[in-house]
Each structure stands twice: as C-alpha cells, then as structure tokens.
Amino acid sequence: MSTDPSIETLRIREAAAGDLDGIARIYGTLWCNTLRNRGDIEDAELAARFNVAMQLQDSPIALVAESDGEVIAACMVGVFDDGAPRPNPAWQQTYDELLAQATARAETADAKLEGSLFGDSREKATSRRFAATGNPYAQGQVNLIIIDPAWQGRGLGRRLIDAARGHLRDLGCSAFFLMTDNQSDYAFYDHIGMERIAEDHSQDTGDGFTVYIYGDAC
Template structure:
C-alpha cells in the first residue's frame, strides 16, 4: 500500500478546526511566535469557513495534510453563522493581548486587502464570478503525494457538477501561483499591496496580490 492509498478524503468537520488551523499557521505564518501564530491562523480559518459552501480535506491518521474550501454564489454556507461568531469571539479575545492583537492585525489586513480586490473583480463581471476557491493548502510534509492536485481537481469537479461557469481565487507573491498558471488559470487582476505582510514593509517592498480566474 502506498502513502497515497492511506489517505482519507472527506468533507471538513468542526472537529478538524484546531488541526487545520495548525496546518495553516505552520505553512503560511512560520515567522510568527507560537501563540501569535495560533491566534492569527484560527481567526483566518474561521473567516474562510464562514463563507464556505463545500469542502474537502485529506487526512492521514490524525494529521490533516491538505484542505480546500469553496464559496459558491447563491448557495448557503455550511455553518456560516457559527464560524462567523467564532471569528468574532477569537478576534475579541486576541484584542486583550498586544502580541496577539498585532499578529491578527497583520494577517487579517492582508486578507481584507485581497477581499477588496475581489469585490472589484466581482463588480467588473469577470469570467469566474460563480465561485471562489477560498482556501487551498497542503502540508509541506506531503510534497510528492499529489494532494494539492487532487484537492484542486475535486473542487473543479464539484463546480462542473453544479453548473458553475467559472471560478476565481485570491493569491499573492508569497504563494506558488505558478501552480495555478500550470492549471490553466489566468491572472485577471493585480495590485501592489499596501498592507504589512509577514516580513514585508509596503513602504520599501514590492509585494502584490492577485485575482486568478478560469472559465469552465
């Protein structure tokens, strides 16, 4: 039996939250101290979950190795109000600790900047307005298993089955957007960031956020 055959593929469950947030933190926020990493990654994940209508995780044993979340237009989110309430509670809780509050501000400023660019894309009526890939993440420990490609393909299968005409996603210079270009997506919008990202000063560093889209 290969490592891939040992993987379980299933929908995201509420009990996955801590492990999935840990994966997000280790993968995207390695510069943050442990407490700040945990706080920022939990709030960011709750933010994405509050908007998600479909999900898939790759699990091996007790470890989540990857996840994808979709937000589909005109479809009701899965537990959206509960996740939004959790995001609010976690954010309020972090406000009382300067270290946590600063980490959350830095991370969520970037998320909000991407969201603002997304609103412009949606208002322009781009090809991918029917759905958004809100999150696609794979553990660095899972390289070579094909998890990212399988999660991505499953999300596209879902969109085709439900009749979506296209989709889009948000990304930035810290991510491997070459993966999306290889999958046939086009860069629909680009903007130099004005937010403080981990390790990036907008006054001196060139750092961009992007919208990628694809027709189906």
C-alpha cells in the first residue's frame, strides 16, 4: 500500500510526561478490550497506563506521532550496553508509582487481569534473555510500537520504525531487534523486510504461543 500523503505531514517527536494518557488510550484500545467489555474500566486503564510506563522507562528513545495535537501512535526503543538495558530516568518515578498500584491490584486479580497487568513484563524478561546472549542484533530493541486503529494501514508503522533507526544510528547502534508473537500481526515485519532471527517457546502453556524475534540493520 502506498503511503498516504497525510502521513508525511504528521509530527513525530519525543514523548513528554503529558503523553502518557494518550499513549495508554491507544494501548487500551488495542489490548485491554476484554477487561473493558466485562465492565472493568478502571482495571483496563490501570493495565494500559502501567504497561506503557514500563516500556517508557526502559526506552531511551521514546517517540510519539501526533495529528492536530492528539497522540495517534508511539514507538518506544531500548538500547543495550553489553546486554544490559539502558533506562530512561525521566519515566522512572511514574513507572514506580504504577508498579505499586499494579502489584497491589494483582493480589486480588483473576487470571485475565493478572495477564493484562503483567504479560508484557514476562515478554520483557524474554527480550532481556535474548539481549544477554550477545547476539549482534541485540544493540537496540523496538520495545513497543502502537498505532491508533484509525491510522493503521497508511504507512505510519514503517515511518516510525525508520525514525527509530535514525535515532539508534545516532547512538552508535548498527542493528536492532523486536519481538512479536504468532497471535499478533507479525506479517507486517515480513512485509517491511525484517528477518525472523529466532523463536521463543518459553511462554507456551499448551496453546502453541510462540514469540518471534525479528532483526534488521539500522
């Protein structure tokens, strides 16, 4: 699909403190609907805000795309120093506060809510294990890329990843990776020419869940 001309006029900038709710709105629309549909609105909002904050504090490169002042997409990118993730201290306090809220809520959560709160944390552990292997792609990682459904399919995902490449190159990285899974739209990464470099089955509980790791040059 050709790039929509309007995409080229969007502003891509560094994420600021006031963007958390806008990013969480997109995250919640994509991944918290089960909670929302059963009436757990506050839990859905907590899960979205906590998981976004977790990715932000782990992403020295945190980008948002906005249209008419509204956040419509985000791309969060981590950097590894000898296998260790480099933090983003600007988001640490926000993350700590939301972690405390999520941990307290998890004490009485059912399996669906617990998974919504901490599923991304388990995937984070998988990515860190991969980075610790010293794989040449493990210099940077696209931790999270999310796009408002109304803006999907118009070239914005490719544009955000290209912006991430540029920032990674500026930090001295020559390659990066990202993680997706067989229940997500992994074909997008095939479409833009990334290489599937590994698979991880550690989160398979009998349902065939497989994490796919894609890599590419910066």
